[in-house]
Amino acid sequence: MNNSLGGTGTARTSALAEDLRLLIGTLKRRLREQGQRGDHPPSQVAVLLRLEKDGPATVSALARSEGMRPQSMSAAIAALEAAGHVRGAPDPDDGRQTIISLTDTCRERLRTSRAARQDWLSRTIAARLSPQEQKDLAAAIRLLKRLVED
Amino acid sequence: MNNSLGGTGTARTSALAEDLRLLIGTLKRRLREQGQRGDHPPSQVAVLLRLEKDGPATVSALARSEGMRPQSMSAAIAALEAAGHVRGAPDPDDGRQTIISLTDTCRERLRTSRAARQDWLSRTIAARLSPQEQKDLAAAIRLLKRLVED
DNA sequence: CTAATATCAGGACAACTGATATAT
DNA sequence: CATATATCAGTTTTCCTGATATTA
Secondary structure (H helix, E strand, C coil): CCCCCCCCCCHHHHHHHHHHHHHHHHHHHHHHHCCCCCCCCHHHHHHHHHHHHHCCEEHHHHHHHHCCCHHHHHHHHHHHHHCCCEEEEECCCCCCCEEEEECHHHHHHHHHHHHHHHHHHHHHHHHHCCHHHHHHHHHHHHHHHHHHCC | CCCCCCCCCCHHHHHHHHHHHHHHHHHHHHHHHCCCCCCCCHHHHHHHHHHHHHCCEEHHHHHHHHCCCHHHHHHHHHHHHHCCCEEEEECCCCCCCEEEEECHHHHHHHHHHHHHHHHHHHHHHHHHCCHHHHHHHHHHHHHHHHHHCC
16 A cells, blocks of 8 residues: 555555456456357347346346347347247236247357357366366465455 | 366366356456446457557558458547547658557556556455465466466 | 558448337 | 336447549
């Protein structure tokens, strides 16, 4: 809280933070390069991930979750439905709503794409770090998790 | 290279990779939440970062770097110029070209925005990790850098 | 004359706002 | 009747392709 760079930590903490920030950017980029998603816009991919994580939902609920207008979400859902990634079914209890859910095909594609990214990282860790270094990395991950808690 | 999950590493390596992948995603998200960029589209922000990193360049060179058409880059540059973020000057040696460079104001904004993200991370490290844990983290960062080399 | 640079014109797409039909 | 859901219509933005003027 007294170095000249305006931070609240020591100079060594600042250097550590810069190293970590740049490293996170690079790792994220490398992960993204593996196992490409389909050619849908990011917002549509986000909808698929949301459906996978939270289960079936209505158009309006999805729009709220993704910070989009319901009209835009309708169009996005229509595109995803045309591509066979989601399916709509009328809600038996509320005739206004349509329940959107992932198709099994899409669920499998998401799993495969995730596995591709995961496998690259897994292979790289196995190839470049010794068993002891892997233990050290596991310990470091516990430290890093503390940084994002709460 | 013989576990049932189809990976090439051991089960423990796979678990490590999954932990790390999720952690990277969360850290990246937290960093992004700090110090928001202006309301320019991502491709225009990318142009600013490119100019900051590599120095002044022509419209065509920028278009090649960012994987855009020169016509689209022209429009992007016009928007950035209207916002006072870049400035164009004719090339004295080649009358066809216009050299695009960052304004001092923009360079300062980029620095400030980066510092905001950096400071959050720096403060969090200082607040949540003991000096010994910070040393451990520095060692772990050296390990992680090996994963992205080459 | 050929190649490179930048721009003008028009189109496609994904987000937006406003208005409307249907169901609770 | 008031509220919520979904959609129809039109606009804005950002990318694209095709064609053109200028300079090397």
